[in-house]
Amino acid sequence: MASSRNATTRQYDHDSWGWVMVATAFTCLLVLYGNLKALGVLLIPMTNDLASDLWLVGWVAVLYDIMHNCVGPVVGALSRLLGSRPMMVFGGLLTTLGFMLTSISSNVFAVAVFIVGLSGIGTACSTFISLALTASYFKEKYPLANGLSTMGGPIGMMAYGPVTQLLLGTYGWRGTMLLVGGISFHLVACAMLVRLDPSTSSPDNEQYQEVLVNDEDENQSAGEGRDCTDDNTDNSKKSCCDPDHRQNRTGMCCRNIVKAIDMALLIDVRFVLLLCARCTVNFTYSAWVVYMVSHGQFQGLSEIQASFLPTAFGVGNVIGKLVLPLLQQIGIKPSMTFWACFGAGIVGVSFLLDAFIRPFIGQLALTGFVGVGYGVVFQALDVMVRFLVSDDRFVSVLGWQGMFAGIAGTLGGLISGWIYEWTGGFSIVLCVFAGVTLLSIPFFVTEALYAKRKKL
Numbered sequence: 001m002a003s004s005r006n007a008t009t010r011q012y013d014h015d016s017w018g019w020v021m022v023a024t025a026f027t028c029l030l031v032l033y034g035n036l037k038a039l040g041v042l043l044i045p046m047t048n049d050l051a052s053d054l055w056l057v058g059w060v061a062v063l064y065d066i067m068h069n070c071v072g073p074v075v076g077a078l079s080r081l082l083g084s085r086p087m088m089v090f091g092g093l094l095t096t097l098g099f100m101l102t103s104i105s106s107n108v109f110a111v112a113v114f115i116v117g118l119s120g121i122g123t124a125c126s127t128f129i130s131l132a133l134t135a136s137y138f139k140e141k142y143p144l145a146n147g148l149s150t151m152g153g154p155i156g157m158m159a160y161g162p163v164t165q166l167l168l169g170t171y172g173w174r175g176t177m178l179l180v181g182g183i184s185f186h187l188v189a190c191a192m193l194v195r196l197d198p199s200t201s202s203p204d205n206e207q208y209q210e211v212l213v214n215d216e217d218e219n220q221s222a223g224e225g226r227d228c229t230d231d232n233t234d235n236s237k238k239s240c241c242d243p244d245h246r247q248n249r250t251g252m253c254c255r256n257i258v259k260a261i262d263m264a265l266l267i268d269v270r271f272v273l274l275l276c277a278r279c280t281v282n283f284t285y286s287a288w289v290v291y292m293v294s295h296g297q298f299q300g301l302s303e304i305q306a307s308f309l310p311t312a313f314g315v316g317n318v319i320g321k322l323v324l325p326l327l328q329q330i331g332i333k334p335s336m337t338f339w340a341c342f343g344a345g346i347v348g349v350s351f352l353l354d355a356f357i358r359p360f361i362g363q364l365a366l367t368g369f370v371g372v373g374y375g376v377v378f379q380a381l382d383v384m385v386r387f388l389v390s391d392d393r394f395v396s397v398l399g400w401q402g403m404f405a406g407i408a409g410t411l412g413g414l415i416s417g418w419i420y421e422w423t424g425g426f427s428i429v430l431c432v433f434a435g436v437t438l439l440s441i442p443f444f445v446t447e448a449l450y451a452k453r454k455k456l
Contacts, residue, residue, distance in 0.1 A: 017195055018137025022149045024190040025130040029152030031184055032123045034160035035099070036065055038180050039115070041164040045173040052108045060112050062413070065286075067120030068127070069406020075124045076132075076399030077260035080392065084129050085194040091125025092187030094118045099181030103174045119184075126187045128402060132395035135386050136198040144325035146382050151321055154314040154371070157289075161310070198391040262396035270447055271388055275401055277443035278381055279408035281344065284351070284433040285374055286409030287416040289313075295354075295426040296363055305360045309367045316368035320375020324383075336380045337448040341441045343376030348438040355430035377440070384447075412436075 039061040047057045079087045098119030105111045131149065138145045167176040265271050292313060296306035324339060350369040357363055385397055419429045 012137065012139040013141045015137055018134070018145065020193055021130070021134045021137055022145050024193055025127075025134045025149035026152035027186060027190050028123075028126040028130040029150060030156035030159075031095070031152075031187055032068065032127050032156070033153040034156035035095075035119070035123070035180060035184065036061065037157045037160040038164040038176070039064065041161060042168065042173045042176060045168065046111070049173065050106075050108055050111070056108055057111070060108065060115050062410070063112065063116045064120045066406055066410055067116050068124045069402040069409075071121055071124045072128055072399030072402035072406075073261055073396065074399070075121075075128050076262070076396040077257065079125075079129050079132070079395050080260040080262075081257070084133060084197045084395075085191055087125050088129050088191030088194060089188055091122040091129070092185065092189075092191050094122030095126065095187055096122075096181050096185045098122060099177055099184055103177040103181065122187075124402075126190070128398045129395060130190065131398055132198055132391075133194060133196065135394050136196055136391040139387075142386055143328055143379065143383050146386075147321040147325045147379055150378070150382070151318050154317040158311055158314040198394060260396075262393055262400075265389075265393075265396060265400055268388070269450055271385070271397065273443050273447040273450065274381060274385055274388075275404055277340070277440040277447070278401060278405050280436055280440040280443070281347070281374070281377055281381075282405040283408045283412035284347070284437050285412075287412040287429075288351075288370065288433065290413055291416060291420075291426060291429070292367060295430070296367075298425050299358050299363060301360055301363065308364060312364045312368040313371040316371025317375045318371075320372040321379050323372075323376060324379050335448075336384050337444050340377050340380035340384070340444045343373045343378075343380060344437055344440045344444070346370075346373030346376065348373075348434040351430045351434040351437065355427040355434075 043054065043057055043061070046052075047054045050057070075087065075091075095118070098114045098117070101114040101118070102111050105114060134145055134149050135142060164176060164180070167179055171179065289310075292309050293306045296309050297303065301309075320343065324334070327334065347370055350366050350373060354363065354366040354370070357366060385401065386394065389397055415432075416426075416429050419432065420426060423429075
């Protein structure tokens with residue numbers, strides 16, 4: 001007996017629902033980074049009300065971002081096993097519940113459990129899966145789709161700051177936290193828009209497959225489907241009730257979980273090289289987001305002047321994410337390797353200059369250039385990793401990438417703080433940032449050479 005399965009050919013770039021998924025990913029990233037910004041604004045009021053130390057409450061916000069990244073591989077595996085929509089609904093509910101319960105918390109420990117343990121895991125479910133869903137609709141237009149969707153991050157950071165400050169003055173930090181949780185409930189609505197599940201899609205190179213099933217295999221499959229209590233024959237008891245059979249089924253379940261986690265990515269040379277490049281860039285990115293305002297004040301800017309630096313960074317980041325799609329729309333298609341190296345070069349040079357520039361206009365311009373550089377390099381990286389694997393495995397790529405990049409960002413923030421304690425300023429930190437960012441260029445070049453050699 002023979003059975004067959006005809007792989008469905010995906011029509012990339014022509015499904016209008018893909019743009020709905022772009023809006024979904026945009027919203028998920030806006031909520032993630034907006035919530036992170038809101039926690040920063042509420043830091044001092046929460047510290048005073050909970051009678052705690054500032055660094056302790058601040059670490060809750062840091063751990064929120066760390067948790068979001070570190071559970072990436074687990075989220076990817078569960079998405080492939082259970083489906084994209086259920087996991088996104090679950091993530092939206094966790095995020096909402098975490099912030100709402102925080103509004104009635106009486107101590108820092110409870111805040112940490114709700115923000116880190118619930119909302120941190122919930123946002124991971126929403127963001128990683130939504131980005132993977134967006135990628136499953138596009139190929140030629142993926143740079144444009146990715147650029148539009150990832151703009152949710154910088155726009156969320158720019159928008160949530162003043163809004164949170166306004167709500168804080170009206171409702172206090174507890175009321176603001178409750179409203180932030182209500183806004184986070186939009187993640188559940190985004191999850192309900194999911195139609196295509198990449199975990200059920202076939203690789204692009206998969207063709208018609210014929211699976212041969214002989215009589216013995218067919219009888220064995222039929223035996224596995226019987227219930228032991230409904231069939232009293234000796235053969236049935238041997239086939240499905242004996243310990244060996246149960247052990248085989250347990251082993252198969254474990255193999256499915258291991259396959260869903262997709263640890264094979266960690267021995268893929270191209271993925272490892274691009275992962276190393278992202279980690280070097282992310283090492284500086286997270287710390288710069290945290291310390292850019294403080295650095296401006298150390299360089300002589302007033303509090304009001306320094307508060308404009310995140311806005312300049314966000315605007316530059318949006319511009320950087322749109323440059324590549326706009327170039328492709330007019331027919332210019334630069335190499336992704338060149339584009340990534342170009343972005344890393346902008347960031348490195350801007351950091352080096354920013355370490356010594358003191359006037360407000362100069363710092364504002366350089367902060368904007370740093371944002372442009374990061375937008376360019378992350379955009380190029382996203383496009384390069386998109387085509388390493390098939391659609392069903394891409395969520396695992398995002399998960400593993402998020403975990404290692406999150407660890408690198410955490411180390412960057414920690415080492416930056418140590419250097420500041422030793423030197424009393426951020427000038428040396430920015431020189432270190434410039435060098436570390438430029439270290440990504442050899443990884444980009446090596447990956448391009450390896451890919452070229454592999455094609456020969």
